Amino acid sequence: MVGSDSLSGPLDPAADAGYPDAPPRMGFFTDTSVCIGCKACEVACKEWNGVPDDGLNLLGMSFDNTGALTANSWRHVAFIEQAAPSAVQAPGEDGVRWLMSSDVCKHCTHAACLDVCPTGALFRTEFGTVVVQADVCNGCGNCIPACPYGVIDQREGDGRAWKCTLCYDRIGDGLMPACATACPTESIQYGPLEELRERAERRVEHLHEAGTQEARLYGHDPHDGVGGDGAFFLLLDEPEVYGLPPDPVVTTRDLPAMWRRAGLAAASMAAAAVVAFVGGRP
């Protein structure tokens, strides 16, 4: 059923899913250091994918009136206003630093949503991405609490689970996903994951040389708790500041141990019933 590495550890997800001659794994590198918070990615995503609106909300969260990734927001631009670290300030300046970041489904190497989906509605594409088949999903909701990033969500009034598809219908035709195409600063970069990882390493080195010591990559490491993200980020502060989990783990990593404990409890239950009926009279 599953190989020793299928629930955790680095691997090529498309090959693991059974594609014999899979194309290179494709993904996003979102370089938040050049994000200008224009939300073109949010708009382009909605337009291309026909995603319904989330309502007109004023959330009181800086310029963020989207709030979070939801069934109806597959890109979400976060806005953080904070006191600038002294390293990026001119002497005597008490400036505010703006952090902006376009969040998206991570298309994990080990995707908990896909692992727990009972219907097979969630599947792994030949590009290594994770997509929901809307014609199969029965809205059981199991994927929603399984995601370590809180991405996938049920659409109200529709009942099914929805999230970013990494524009499966575009990339199969050699096009870029809508968000990356619309991004005016190339903060959202699309391409083969291997290439993006190398490019990201060079970008971080460059930023460090330029004095931006707080630049760090997030989700790029194939040895991390989810086996690396298909969509990874360059951040300028701790992940939790952006609403990202600092050290996520795919819950199914522990599933074999969970089944063993359930088996032990089940055996205890059967034994208790036997004892109750055959035990001596109290």
Place this chain on the structure above:
Amino acid sequence: MSGPGRGGGRDRGEQLAVPEAQVQSYYGRPIVRAPVWGHGIPAYFFTGGLAAGCALLAAGADLTGRPTMRRAARLACLGALGASAGLLVSDLGRPDRFYNMLRLAKPTSPMSMGSWILTAIGPPAGIAAAAEFADRLPSRGVLGLARRVLPPAGRAAGLAAAGLAPALATYTAVLITDTAAPSWHEAYPELPFVFAGSALASASGVGLLAAPPSESTPARRLALVGAGIELAASRSIETRLGLLSEPYRQGRAGRLLSTGRNLTLMGALGALLGGRSRVVSALSGGALLAAAAATRFGIYAGGVASMKDPRYTVLPQRERLDQGRPARADDT
């Protein structure tokens, strides 16, 4: 089990219980998303456990010649299974697609495994319940044949249902521990025992309510064993997990779990001392049933609370990073 999520020992939580202000978050928003399930799901954890416990109680009563208890347990088992199916289908976002649950059998999906377990236990539980009405059938013709075949078929079917029952009672624990809910996930060693113990205690409640004193001794023993397993495992969840035990001791979850604990204790005490009194037995039985429901809703509320406050997601992960031992995908 020495993975980074648990290896820190029992005092880990005390160190983690730092003031909220020290946790960074994005406008205090949760990082993981709480389930969109309604009350139907924790209610199903109760009815599924009750059905499982009753299948075991019915088989035991059948094999040891306790007809009143057998009949009550078989009927309660089938009734609880019917309620379970109804609760599960109506909670789907697309109830008309419920049959997609059986498109595949997928061991990495506890819900898929559970769908198959529930599907498999239904027919034998139904046959066992139908066997209770065999003596009302005419003694001639096709129905006469059924009258003669049903009792032995009911025994075989009842034993088959009892064989599947422990899986039905415990897989639901895996269903919720196999999530990113911090207080569910970290409780995975104990939670199947809470559900197993609670399932036994609730089924013994049916036995205590229905069976005369001459038949009820095994139900009393089952009440004590079930309550013991449930209380010990719950106690561990409420204390062992440090910061992640907190959601089980506070708010709605804390109130439900303490109600469940008190009712379990009262029910077990009544089962132990109520001996010859039908009234005391019935009261204990009712208390054990109510306790099982309160416990399931309490466990459910605790896990949801741990998802809604980013502290519970961030702090344990941040602590791993600060100690220089980030999660590695290949850890177990």
